[in-house]
Amino acid sequence: MNVATFVASIFDHQLPFRVEAFDGSSAEPSIESSANAITLKILNKNALQRFITRPGELGLARAFVAGDIDIDGDLDALFELSVPTLRRVLTAENLRGLASIIGSTGFQRIAPPRIEARQRGALHSRARDKDAISHHYDVSNRFYEMVLGPSMTYSCAVFSSSEDTLEIAQKRKVDLVARKLALEPGMRLLDVGCGWGAMAIHAAKNYGVHVVGVTLSEPQRHYASEQARLAGVSDLVEFRLQDYRDVHDGPYDAISSIGMSEHVGRRSLAPYAQGLYDLLAPGGRFLNHAIGRPVSFEEDPQPTKLSEINRQTQIAVGMRGPSKIGSPFIARYVFPDGELHEVGTMVSLFQAHGFEVRHLESLREHYALTLRHWVDNLLKRFDEAVEEVGLERARVWRLYMAGSAVGFERHHLEIHQVLCAKPVRGKSGIPLRTNFEPDF
Numbered sequence: 443m444n445v446a447t448f449v450a451s452i453f454d455h456q457l458p459f460r461v462e463a464f465d466g467s468s469a470e471p472s473i474e475s476s477a478n479a480i481t482l483k484i485l486n487k488n489a490l491q492r493f494i495t496r497p498g499e500l501g502l503a504r505a506f507v508a509g510d511i512d513i514d515g516d517l518d519a520l521f522e523l524s525v526p527t528l529r530r531v532l533t534a535e536n537l538r539g540l541a542s543i544i545g546s547t548g549f550q551r552i553a554p555p556r557i558e559a560r561q562r563g564a565l566h567s568r569a570r571d572k573d574a575i576s577h578h579y580d581v582s583n584r585f586y587e588m589v590l591g592p593s594m595t596y597s598c599a600v601f602s603s604s605e606d607t608l609e610i611a612q613k614r615k616v617d618l619v620a621r622k623l624a625l626e627p628g629m630r631l632l633d634v635g636c637g638w639g640a641m642a643i644h645a646a647k648n649y650g651v652h653v654v655g656v657t658l659s660e661p662q663r664h665y666a667s668e669q670a671r672l673a674g675v676s677d678l679v680e681f682r683l684q685d686y687r688d689v690h691d692g693p694y695d696a697i698s699s700i701g702m703s704e705h706v707g708r709r710s711l712a713p714y715a716q717g718l719y720d721l722l723a724p725g726g727r728f729l730n731h732a733i734g735r736p737v738s739f740e741e742d743p744q745p746t747k748l749s750e751i752n753r754q755t756q757i758a759v760g761m762r763g764p765s766k767i768g769s770p771f772i773a774r775y776v777f778p779d780g781e782l783h784e785v786g787t788m789v790s791l792f793q794a795h796g797f798e799v800r801h802l803e804s805l806r807e808h809y810a811l812t813l814r815h816w817v818d819n820l821l822k823r824f825d826e827a828v829e830e831v832g833l834e835r836a837r838v839w840r841l842y843m844a845g846s847a848v849g850f851e852r853h854h855l856e857i858h859q860v861l862c863a864k865p866v867r868g869k870s871g872i873p874l875r876t877n878f879e880p881d882f
Contacts, residue, residue: 451535452536509833696729800863
């Protein structure tokens with residue numbers, strides 16, 4: 443058996459893409475598929491060894507990250523394919539054929555790529571959360587500049603049309619948040635998970651707001667502080683290396699949390715909501731901007747019994763069942779310990795802790811556009827990115843951002859802005875009719 447035949451066999455000889463292998467073998471697609479234009483290149487025996495010792499997505503991801511396999515063609519089509527089941531892979535015929543290719547030692551595990559995350563300690567403890575943030579964000583500010591562009595804004599932009607530049611769309615996003623929070627000169631704004639400072643600097647420069655931004659990443663804090671100096675707002679902005687759970691200098695007139703609550707575990711959501719409520723001044727506003735997953739009734743798409751409907755609804759809103767990111771690739775290489783929460787869970791949680799939810803907006807299509815810009819930026823400067831952070835990490839970002847773009851386009855992922863108020867004697871302070879849209 444040659445390598446191409448082995449690959450075809452684990453797909454029951456219904457091969458959706460072309461295969462080229464290190465032993466000189468190749469195979470053409472045998473079924474019609476959007477992946478027909480892709481060529482999977484198996485570059486060495488390690489690729490097979492990684493897959494057979496960890497069948498499924500993680501084994502394939504390790505082989506891709508390590509450079510044991512390569513892919514020619516548009517990655518989008520990959521995300522329509524299903525990874526062969528363990529039962530299909532580990533047949534006696536396949537194992538005999540594989541042994542003839544890689545030998546008996548080929549069934550031993552080999553070390554994963556060095557950049558794979560290995561989290562230790564209690565889940566969502568301060569120390570472990572700091573390690574998780576460091577894994578993702580303490581990569582290289584220069585690398586992030588290549589991917590994100592001059593705005594250095596690592597969250598969903600807001601487009602008025604697909605013709606907008608990424609920079610304009612990112613400026614529109616932070617201004618949209620500022621308008622939803624009704625920022626005015628002299629206010630205090632807490633920016634939770636402030637990143638490289640875009641929201642805080644925009645609020646200070648354009649609205650005269652005093653801002654405290656907190657992050658667990660020292661490279662982010664250093665970069666943001668320097669950008670505030672260059673923008674002439676150092677007197678209005680303070681960036682701290684601080685866990686949001688350790689902020690105790692309220693009250694703040696407004697709080698923004700943009701792309702941060704995905705790092706907050708399900709068990710920590712209640713303290714997260716309560717802590718921010720306590721920091722917010724009466725009459726203040728809080729905006730949570732976060733990726734989530736749509737509701738899924740996977741066990742029974744058409745439940746008929748009331749008890750079953752109630753049980754599945756509880757699972758859907760997060761009262762039961764896991765909310766961790768399901769992809770082992772994302773969990774090991776991109777967002778260790780990340781958890782996505784369905785928007786209904788977030789709304790119910792905020793209201794249960796005293797907030798009044800006043801406005802909810804989905805930006806799903808906007809994030810797909812944002813990610814397409816980031817992927818394009820990376821591909822244009824891929825060689826520079828490899829020089830800066832190494833081939834493994836550059837490959838991770840290419841695969842993760844392309845897959846995320848497809849996820850938002852196909853509604854496997856969602857993103858929402860949830861605007862909350864802290865009412866005073868039943869009054870929210872929000873006008874009867876409000877237009878939040880920026881005028882550019």
